[in-house]
Amino acid sequence: MNLTSLRIITDDLKNLVQFFEKATDLPANWYTEDFAEIVTPGGTLALGSTRTMGLFGQNITEAASNKSVIIEFRVKNVDDDYERIKDLAGTIVQKPTTMPWGNRSLLFRDPDGNLINFFTPVTPEAISKFGQ
Structure with missing residues (x-):
């Protein structure tokens, strides 16, 4: 088993992606307007908007908590x-x-x-x- 990624769910995806691009000095890979990843040699930081969680169910995450x-x-x-x-x-x-x-x-x-x-x-x- 390999840990592949950690995902942060946020209400302000663009802001959080820009922050991590600057903090890590790595570019984000955008897949949709609601999902991006910062890929490092050791793993991936996935970033998703709260809208993506509707695909999994209702009220299962709370951004910024x-x-x-x-x-x-x-x-x-x-x-x-x-x-x-x-x-x-x-x-x-x-x-x-x-x-x-x-x-x-x-x-x-x-x-x-x-x-x-x-x-x-x-x-x-x-x-x-x-x-x-």
Whole structure:
């Protein structure tokens, strides 16, 4: 089994896609006006409008209400990315900080309030874990 993608459902798809294009420095692939993806070597961040959820059922998601998931991106240099996105992010929750498990981490919120973690492994153990 392979985790293929994570999908965020939003009321403002264009805004959220533009945010992630700027934050990740990757272009989005638009498939319809209600669905786009940001593809990385490790997985895909799918972004869909609330209209897409009608295909699955009624009242099964609520946009901009995530309180328990962190979307994480391993980046080359989290300090450089902080400088690049600090004015883009809605809220910086934690500036780059080295965590006890060996990753240097930047935690911020996207326009819908979802928590995003950019991290760079910095200790030998963390670097080894990610095969760098």
